[in-house]
Amino acid sequence: MSSKSLSHTVVVSDIHLADREPPHPRVPLWKRFKSPDFYIDQSFKNFLEFIEKKTTEPIELILNGDIFDFDSVMSIPQSSHLHLSWLELRRGLNPEEDKSLFKIKTILDAHSIWVNSLKSFIENGNKIVFIIGNHDIELHWPKVQNEIRFRLGIHQNGSLVSFAEWFYISNDDTLIEHGNQYDPYSMCLNPVSPFIKKHHHVTLRIPFGNLAGKYIINAMGLMNPHSENSYIKGSASEYLVFFYEYILKAQPFILWTWFWGSIVTLWVTITEGLHPPLKNPLSMIKRMEDIAEKANASVTEVICLRELHAHPACFNPIQLLKELWLDRALLFSMVVFTSFQIFLLFNTFTEWSIWFFAIPFAILFPAFIFYARSIRSGVEKSQEKALHQVPIAAKIAMVKRVIHGHTHISKHCYLEGIEYLNTGTWAPAFYDVECLKPFGKKCFAWIHPHPSGVERISELFEWGLESCLEKIPTEVIPPIEVLNNENKLIF
Numbered sequence: 098m099s100s101k102s103l104s105h106t107v108v109v110s111d112i113h114l115a116d117r118e119p120p121h122p123r124v125p126l127w128k129r130f131k132s133p134d135f136y137i138d139q140s141f142k143n144f145l146e147f148i149e150k151k152t153t154e155p156i157e158l159i160l161n162g163d164i165f166d167f168d169s170v171m172s173i174p175q176s177s178h179l180h181l182s183w184l185e186l187r188r189g190l191n192p193e194e195d196k197s198l199f200k201i202k203t204i205l206d207a208h209s210i211w212v213n214s215l216k217s218f219i220e221n222g223n224k225i226v227f228i229i230g231n232h233d234i235e236l237h238w239p240k241v242q243n244e245i246r247f248r249l250g251i252h253q254n255g256s257l258v259s260f261a262e263w264f265y266i267s268n269d270d271t272l273i274e275h276g277n278q279y280d281p282y283s284m285c286l287n288p289v290s291p292f293i294k295k296h297h298h299v300t301l302r303i304p305f306g307n308l309a310g311k312y313i314i315n316a317m318g319l320m321n322p323h324s325e326n327s328y329i330k331g332s333a334s335e336y337l338v339f340f341y342e343y344i345l346k347a348q349p350f351i352l353w354t355w356f357w358g359s360i361v362t363l364w365v366t367i368t369e370g371l372h373p374p375l376k377n378p379l380s381m382i383k384r385m386e387d388i389a390e391k392a393n394a395s396v397t398e399v400i401c402l403r404e405l406h407a408h409p410a411c412f413n414p415i416q417l418l419k420e421l422w423l424d425r426a427l428l429f430s431m432v433v434f435t436s437f438q439i440f441l442l443f444n445t446f447t448e449w450s451i452w453f454f455a456i457p458f459a460i461l462f463p464a465f466i467f468y469a470r471s472i473r474s475g476v477e478k479s480q481e482k483a484l485h486q487v488p489i490a491a492k493i494a495m496v497k498r499v500i501h502g503h504t505h506i507s508k509h510c511y512l513e514g515i516e517y518l519n520t521g522t523w524a525p526a527f528y529d530v531e532c533l534k535p536f537g538k539k540c541f542a543w544i545h546p547h548p549s550g551v552e553r554i555s556e557l558f559e560w561g562l563e564s565c566l567e568k569i570p571t572e573v574i575p576p577i578e579v580l581n582n583e584n585k586l587i588f
Contacts, residue, residue: 103154103155103156103157103224103267103268104154104268104545104546104553105152105154105155105156105157105543105544105545105546106156106157106158106159106267106268106271106542106543106544106545106553107148107156107157107158107159107541107542107543107544108159108161108273108500108518108520108541108542108543108544109158109159109160109161109520109523109541110160110161110162110163110164110230110275110501110502110503110520110521110522110523111161111162111163111164111230111502111503111505111520111521111522111523111524112137112141112160112163112164112165112522112523112524113163113164113165113166113169113232113323113522113523113524113525114164114165114166114204114207114208114211115131115165115166115169115170115204115207116131116169116170116171116172116200116203116204116207117131117132117133117207118131118132118171121318123347124318124319124346124347126318126319126343126347126530126531127318127319127347128318129530129531129532130321130323130525130526130527130532131169131525132532133207135525135532136208136210136211136525137211137523137525137539138208138209138210138211138214139210140539140560141211141214141523142210142211142213142214144541144560145158145214145215145217145218146214148543149218149221149223152545155222155223155224156218156223156224157223157224157226157267158218158223158224158225158226159226159228159265159267159273159500160225160226160227160228161228161230161273161274161275161500161501161502161520162228162229162230162231162232162233162274162275162276162277162502162503163230163231163232163233163275163502163503163524164227164230164233165201165204165232165233165235165236166204166232166233166524167192167197167200167201167204167232167233167234167235168189168232168303168307168310168311168315169189169232169310169311169315169322170189170190170200170203170204171188171189171315172199172200172203173185173186173190174199177199179195179196179199184361187316188311188312188315188316188358188361189311189315191298191300192234192235192300192301192303193298193299193300193301194238194239194240194241194299195240197235197238197240197241197301198238198240198241198244200235201235201241201244201245202244205244205245205248212248212249215249216248216249216250219249219250219251219257219258220250224256224257224258224259225249225257225258225259226258226259226260226261226265227245227258227259227260227261228260228261228263228264228265228273228274228275229260229261229262229263229275229285229288230275230277230502230503231275231277231280231283231284231285231304231306231307231503232307234285234291234301234303234304234307235301236260237262237291237292237301238301242260245258246258259391260391261388261391261392262288262289262388262391262392263275263277263278263285263288264392264394264402264494265391265392265393266392266393266394266398266494266496267393267544268544268553269393269495269496270496270497270498270544270552270553271496271497271498271499271500271544271553271555272490272491272494272496272498272499272500273499273500274490274499274500274501275501275502275503276483276501276502276503276504276519277304277503278405278406278407279405279406279407279479279482279483279486280306280407280479280480280483280503281407281408281409281410281413281479282304282305282306282410282420282479283304283305283306283307283503284304284406284407284409285302285304286302286304286370286374286409286411287302287374288403289376289381289384289385289388289399289403290374290375290376290384291374292374292375293369293372293373293374293375294372294375295369295372299375302369302370302372302374303365303369305362305366305410305411305417305420308362308365308366309358309359309362309420309421310322311362312358312359312361312362312365313354313355313358313359313362316354316358317348317351317354317355318347318348319343319344319347319348319530321525321526321527321530321532323505323522323524323525323526323536323537324505324526324527324528324536324537326528326536327526327527327528327529327530327536343530355422356423356426359421359422359423360423362421363414363417363418363421363423366410366411366417367411367414367417369411370409370411370412382396385399385400394494398493398494401493402490402493402494405486405489405490405493407479407482419472419474420474424472425465425468425469425472428465428468428469429465432458432461432462432464432465433458435457435461436454436455436457436458436461437454439457440453440454440457480504483501483504484512484517487499487512487515487517488512488513488514488515491515497515497516498515498516498517498518498544498555499515499516499517499518500517500518500519500520500542500555501517501518501519501520502519502520502521502522503519504519505521505522505524505526505536505537506519506521506537507519507520507521507537507538507540507557507559508557509556509557516555518542518555518557520540520541520542520557521537521538521539521540521559522537522538522539523539524537538559539559539560540557540558540559540560541557541558541560542555542556542557542558543555543556543557543558
């Protein structure tokens with residue numbers, strides 16, 4: 098079945114299926130968002146049944162990245178031939194093929210309703226395409242892909258279930274990308290050759306943002322990795338209230354957890370970034386042809402779209418320090434150390450009370466506050482740059498429509514005449530620790546034939562809790578300067 102023969106395409110992204118979190122003996126709210134109470138499995142099953150009733154034609158379902166969340170899987174095999182390090186036992190398995198196979202089996206076992214709904218969807222004559230995102234980068238492993246095919250009732254490679262590296266072109270009119278390749282913190286450094294050799298093991302190179310989630314957020318069970326609003330507050334008073342109400346009893350030494358996890362994240366990001374990719378120059382052309390075939394593209398389009406990717410953050414250690422807040426930790430330590438040295442200097446001449454330490458500290462501390470308030474995360478800036486690449490990517494792929502996920506923010510707009518959609522997130526994201534205030538809209542894009550039959554049109558819908566639809570309105574964004582001084586095309 099050729100994708101170009103399918104006139105109906107449905108796109109969903111960022112479901113973030115993971116393992117089940119067992120109840121914590123002392124902290125009931127610990128990773129509550131991973132409880133089966135918040136699984137989307139039944140809702141997704143209803144969704145598939147709904148869209149099948151809307152047309153008698155076969156449907157192309159695009160699962161556009163971060164469908165699985167390998168990084169948040171904390172399950173450990175009880176008895177296995179796998180060698181597990183001390184760090185893996187506390188933060189999850191490394192992205193080696195057999196370990197990734199264990200993780201996908203664990204995820205699929207926990208979400209049997211979701212798996213069975215997809216299996217029925219395929220049996221009804223429909224097609225599924227997985228596009229690899231940053232949280233499910235371990236889909237690159239052949240064993241992982243084969244396990245998914247097996248669970249979906251596909252016992253051999255075929256067109257009914259396929260995997261695309263980072264993009265897919267549907268019916269010659271729509272470019273579908275997860276969007277993480279425009280994010281320097283979440284991009285796969287080399288999606289053409291994603292594997293590296295580390296400590297005599299072949300492994301995948303995980304992006305900085307995913308490593309931060311694995312080594313920091315995985316150890317902070319009251320913080321939801323799918324919604325920064327659950328732990329990033331607007332003021333110091335809000336942080337104090339959050340710490341007093343939730344953190345103090347559950348994790349009083351959370352600052353040490355953050356600091357230790359940040360050091361590990363920084364170290365792994367930089368050291369793995371220096372490893373050369375595993376690639377065979379003799380088979381590189383064949384590799385590019387395989388990527389192009391799975392994406393319904395030409396080799397030229399693969400090469401050109403690859404050139405649009407962001408510059409990896411792993412090559413900018415100073416920015417990584419800022420994103421991890423380690424720069425502020427270092428500066429604060431310098432303020433304390435300098436204040437204490439000044440106190441000791443004066444104390445050598447005459448007897449001073451220890452409280453006089455507060456005087457130089459009070460003088461230096463405003464400089465620390467000024468610096469801390471001046472720092473702005475580069476994450477939002479990278480999301481803006483991703484929008485700047487949309488018209489260029491559309492021109493390369495010769496399409497009129499681009500669909501992304503990744504940001505968890507649904508959107509339907511026009512950028513310099515190019516239709517742009519973002520399908521938001523289906524992840525268990527909440528504003529609060531109690532998981533009472535949902536964050537984000539469970540959206541999907543539906544591309545279907547125009548009544549005139551001349552072309553296809555697209556709509557963005559929100560899937561409601563009561564199996565109802567709400568259409569997301571479109572907007573027109575003013576023209577953006579695509580080829581600015583920081584992003585010039587050089588011929």
